[in-house]
Amino acid sequence: MANIIILNGSPRKNGNTSSLVKSFTDGAKASGNTVKEFYLQTMTIRGCMACMGCSRNADPCAQKDEMKQIYDAFMTCDVVILSSPVYFLGISGVLKTAVDRMIAVFAKYGYEACQRDCALLMTSDDPQYDESVNWYRNYVDSVGWNSLGEVLGSGSAQAAYDLGASIN
Numbered sequence: 001m002a003n004i005i006i007l008n009g010s011p012r013k014n015g016n017t018s019s020l021v022k023s024f025t026d027g028a029k030a031s032g033n034t035v036k037e038f039y040l041q042t043m044t045i046r047g048c049m050a051c052m053g054c055s056r057n058a059d060p061c062a063q064k065d066e067m068k069q070i071y072d073a074f075m076t077c078d079v080v081i082l083s084s085p086v087y088f089l090g091i092s093g094v095l096k097t098a099v100d101r102m103i104a105v106f107a108k109y110g111y112e113a114c115q116r117d118c119a120l121l122m123t124s125d126d127p128q129y130d131e132s133v134n135w136y137r138n139y140v141d142s143v144g145w146n147s148l149g150e151v152l153g154s155g156s157a158q159a160a161y162d163l164g165a166s167i168n
């Protein structure tokens, strides 16, 4: 049984990306996993200040906002799901802000202690995902995470469910 966190970067709780998130969650729970979703749009998460307090004595970040909930959940999770609509060939701003802020745990605990499995859930209007998926692949490579898969498109509910169900 795995402990899974989802960083949902869609602003629409009942939109296309959230629908994939729901399918994934249903599959993951059916396999006995625990799932905690962070709906980033309504959380107070400010941009990284690059103060590098995390490299000194911040705990783990000098900024005190709701990113703390994600840091705490991350340290005990096995799998991180990044979820976003395609926004101008990239990812949504709220997801980018949150993953930038992950630097605090990488700096404080080291990349080895922060190795996790991960996956991408993403939707767009066009079937053009290359830039966003490349961003995801480069991010997870750079932080040492192991990707379990990428589910792309609103029509991929079954694939999202299956990905969730495959985790245990």
Ligand SMILES: Cc1cc2nc3c(=O)[nH]c(=O)nc-3n(C[C@H](O)[C@H](O)[C@H](O)COP(=O)(O)O)c2cc1C
Pocket: 010, 011, 012, 014, 015, 016, 017, 018, 084, 085, 086, 087, 088, 089, 090, 123, 124, 125, 126, 127, 128, 154
């Ligand atoms: C600011 C903004 C930028 C977007 N940029 C793109 C884009 O570059 N390519 C694309 O195919 N769709 C783009 N879209 C459409 C969304 O990616 C698409 O409708 C997505 O499924 C919406 O997900 P949601 O229902 O979770 O909000 C954009 C939408 C918005 C609001």
